[in-house]
Amino acid sequence: MRNQINVLCHFLLLWVVSSCTHTPVSEGRVKTNLAVPYEAIGVLSPKSIHEVKNDLTLGCEVLDRDYADYHQYKEYIVPLGLKKIRLQAGWAKTEKIKGVYDFAWLDSIINDAVGRGIKIWLQASYGNPIYEGGGTPYLKGGWPTSEEGKTAWNRWVEAMALHYKGKVYEWEIWNEPDINKEQIKDYKSLTDLNIRTAEIIKRIEPDAKIAALALAFADAEFLEKCMQDFKERGKLELFDWISYHQYVFRPEDVYPKVEKMRQVIQKYSDHIKLWQGENGAPSKGYMGGALGAYQWSEVSQAKWALRRMLGDHGRDIATGIFSIADMNYGGNDAIKKKNVKGLLETNEQNQVVRAKVVYYAVQHLASVFDLLQHSVDVHRFEVKTDYPYSLFAYQDEKSELQSFLIWYDEATPTNFNQPTPVDVEVAGGKFKNPVWVDLLTGKVYKIPAGDISKHGDKYCFSNLPVYDSPIMVVDQSLIKYE
Template sequence: MTTPQDVDALVRDQLPPLAGVSPMGRVAITRPTAEIASSRLGIGFETLDRWMFTPEPVYPHLARLGATWARVQTGWSRCETAEGRYDFEWLDSIVDSLAGAGVRTMFSVTFGNKLYMPDAPHESAVGYVPTYYERALPAWTAYVRALAARYRGRVTHWEVWNEPNIPQFWQPRPVSGADYAELVRVTAEAVRAEIPDATVIGGATSLVDPAFLVGALRAGLAGSIDAFSFHPYQMVPEHNLRNMRDLLRRLLDEHSPDRRIALYQGENGCPSQLSGHHDDWLGMYTMDQVVQAKWIARRFLADLELGFDKIFYFHAVDLMERPYRQAGDKVNAPVMMGLIHGGSYTPKVSFEVARRVCHLFDERTRRTELMCLFTERDPAAPQRATLMAAPHVATFERDGAPLFAYWLAEDPQQRAGHATIDAELWWDDRLAMPEPVLLDLLTGEVYAVERPPELTHTDWRTRGLRYRLPLTDYPLVLTDAAVVAGLGFERREP
């Protein structure tokens, strides 16, 4: 059940106007998703194999969001309800409607079928693995081939299973990396028999599970896949993320020295309320729609900084219209991570925040290392200088201008108050920022930033232009006015 929230009060409390900069307008995006040529950003559209939400009211929102990929579970149990007879019309509607909204589909080919697995406790057979059943395995490969033949030319990316490293989605035997590698092998062969150039994605692991991955790689996983995905859920988005990425990159490269396997952040989300949902295991203590929106902006920016080849937010909408089950027959509480409210299908605060990120960080914005040194020298309070001198930063370029995205990387549930900090910036002379502005990704407000004097060498420690900037616990973006103009910037009269 949705928890009532006074969103206006939450916004006033957590998102006051920024200090030390001058308001000059706000972005009002009008570009549809279909006009974005390409992007690494995607949205979760899973669980329709179990009717967990109604997709039709969501498509108009996705047509505006700007995420150009959607992850869709294919649902063997929904496609084959009588042996050897397939109903793909429900999937046709999803794939075609997503395409009409400007969104490409990535299939997650996953879960079992009670026709061939009589011990599965529920009709959706969530988590039940076909390679463990003599009759199920040939039926599975026949289903996958029929699925691939149906969507040849429409779906290019095929992910095998969901979170095979935890028992909630791997039954009826214990989790095994080697057994998972075998499932991927037979599934990839079936897909490529119909779509030789298909992109096959393995992994989809819950969190980072190096022991599971090594077991799968030693059993030949690398030879079957073109990409590996993982689901690094955590309440502080940046925590240990670089280490996770670097570890996965090393293991994949060691087992595929002659061919680069792409790396996806394949599923990640954050609830918009504290109670009444399935995901209290995340360690929440004060959660609301604004905190969720902060988390989402940080999640996307941290993933973009590390260069994941695709990045998915889970989920487009709250999952609350049918009982939520994993393996077994236990009914779980709803999943309330959506950008859109379940039931009413109205956008949350996070929807517009995600929309700004998707439109600003499409294929025209690329990751570029630029210098950004934060300093806060306070001899009277050296402990404050230590705390404040290291905000998280991610630097990019777009249309000849630098972009500096930065934020205080505390737990967003702390609701840290606004502060200010000195930032010393340098960018290549091929880039220009003649009219520096600050974009608040949470509110869409744009602020004029006083351009500092040109670099002088009176202080030997100075190597770039020094700005005095607001500091928040969510990303602000310093860039040129021409960049925000491309997002539909509406200037206010001075």
Template sequence: MDKLTKIGEVAAVPSTAVKTSKIGIGFEKLDRGVFDPSKAYDKVAAIGVKWIRLQSGWARTEKSKGVYDFAWLDDIVDNLCRRGLQPWLCLCYGNGLYDEEAAKVFGAVGCPPIKTDEQKQAWHNYVVAVTKRYQGRIGWYEVWNEPDGKWCWKHGVSGTEYGEFVKATAAAIKVGDPDAKVIGGSMCLTGLGWLNDVLQTGAGECMDALTYHSYSPDEVGGFERVRSLRAVCHAFNPRMEIIQGETGTQSRDDGAGALRGGAWTPLRQAKFLARHTMADLFDDVMFSSYFSCMDMIEALNGVVGDKSSYLDYGYFGVLGADFDENGVATGDYTPKPSYRALQTIAAIFREDVKLAEMPLQFSAGKGSPRLLRGDDSFKDLQYHGFRKSNGSAGLVYWRSTELLTTSYESTVSLEAVKLPEQVRLVDLVDGSIYTLPPAMIEDNGRGVRSFLHLPLRDYPLLLTFGDFI
């Protein structure tokens, strides 16, 4: 960026000032009390995301049969709503009051209440109580978490079994709140066989949306996956929305959980976040949720009474934390580079921004003085255009090199017509705004402008035309 002139930074827009957005973040695992939400509310709201994912915590709420204590969840929901955030709730997990196996598992993770009539009725009653209580505050309910993974459906994964569970849970949701929306799936694996088994039960008829999780260094593979998921879902229910419910990676190489062991750093995490979030917008999902707000223990395979079994620290957070002897996140909850990346994207891609085809094309350009060769080809890029109602436009582009092996810098050139005169370049990871020097812009006098040797990185940059920022 050294040939450009920095003129400012993208201003953060708090969630209270955001009316609509497709950008969200996770606030999960409070059913297991793994961090202090009171220290996170303001910092998360300052990111400017809108959607925020919670987990309902049946075992934490019903500790005596038929008696619900929602005080802990009320406090979380009310604090988030007060700050302009829109909670959506994953209904989970099991309850040791009704299941001996669930009583042995930390947080009763992965123990669905489907074995006995008593379990089924207790789950129905609980779901009715939840949705009735949060009517008007929560409108979307997700049925379980990652049921296609053995860690969250511990007795053995079955799409048919989960499909029947979705139908029963959807019926309970509607008893508590007839206007509530039902989300199914929460699927973490890529195969379509499990999903087909789910939808063959008729579950698709009561699902307003499908969520999928995306833990892969390669965001490009997600484009085909989303097309496939959307096509399968629409074969059963053409009205079903697609939601990216979890994606994320670590900020260090020694964390537990998905993508563990990779050569992750805080900067690579920020690049991952920017690439995957923009890819979700390219896919036109209903909304996209980054996992997660906080460094925290994974706590998916813990055994009650064996603390060592669930002190498995994950470093997925946009906020960094320390940990006490029980694995609870402590410290000041410090923003990482990924925090600023999400804040930048949330500020720009909100309200009336729409995907759009752009009147431009990448060109060979002249020899790039930065490369001592020609510019990169558009064939190696990920890019898409966006429009806003004020007439402005933006082009997001990056090169999808391997994040764990390569730090990529290059240049590209393009030609554009019929776009606003004012041009800016925005770094979507750190929020810097630049102007282009005159030498990088050529006008042929007939309405075509060429933009020469623009910076190209292994993370998204945004070229804006008019007042897009």
């Protein structure tokens, strides 16, 4: 089955065909009707996690509720090139009898992942109904409120931290507490949960790094209440990040809200950073979970993922993608339909059917991501276009050669792949043999010599094709392609 060739078809605006092998490596894995007036010279070579240095996070959630199966998709993780996975620790799945902790299910995942060289970001969640007032094991179910529930939570966190000491160094506390509109009114019960949990973890693993809150929404006012409480209790030093999600149809719409959150954090701490802990778009319209009310396709899903990850990174926000596989949610949870945000299509038995377009798009991004570590001032760039766009620029530390990424960002990603040419001028540009890379398909194109000129220290790129998916101009010597 994994050697079959699958054809994806019937996108809304234009006919788009994507041929993807079941194994996560091969040339020509994604084909669209994108027409570029350049000579194609190859396709980006994938890089496994052992060939990259990034700290990108891959969502491997919902295993605590059996909505996905790690062992069905684990072979796809290392070749993807994202070095860290986010897991949910599943209190209710681990402690089914009071005081008895069975970590076997989670051991099989963490031990396998660590053995493959994958880093773990482990989330302490959800509640446990065997305790009165212990919460539920579901999204939106609420955290422990009774003294018995709180005490049992503390014992479980301690047992878990001891059990994974030396294997897990990064933690997150709860998940999307702010979608429970009633319980979140008592925000101090949430900050208390975070403080208690962090103190237990730090006592056992002093080098642990912890993300607080795991907010569904980028709500600066609510964040300020929590930060103020952390400060008043002298507990800000417990935390390294504030994690948040905030799903939006147009990826760039999130950043004004995120900037307000950043300003709140900086008011209280000079060491706590932002972490976009969970985000992704569906591959089909009107399915389960966030962003369902849009006619998504695999192409628009892939564009969305690239834009969100690059937009986060360009603003110095830790980032990643949700989720590795489609999720078959159960009837008792907050989501009632299958959540098709996966990079992998799965069937009702959680078996992998094939890799989607987005899997390869993220793999292409991972293969060049290490080049995007030293930013260049974008004010040195002049883009001659009437359309709204995003642009981020970087410089290779060793060669000092520059690269930049650009895409049109006016709307939610579409299936329309017709580029519009723009002229880009770079003051103080450092380019030697730049090529044009489409991160969606991974294709590498030679930019015609006549479309590149230099005037003093200014480089000019004429008629550069740009569309609503990120393209990269980068020196040919800095990338690997086949």
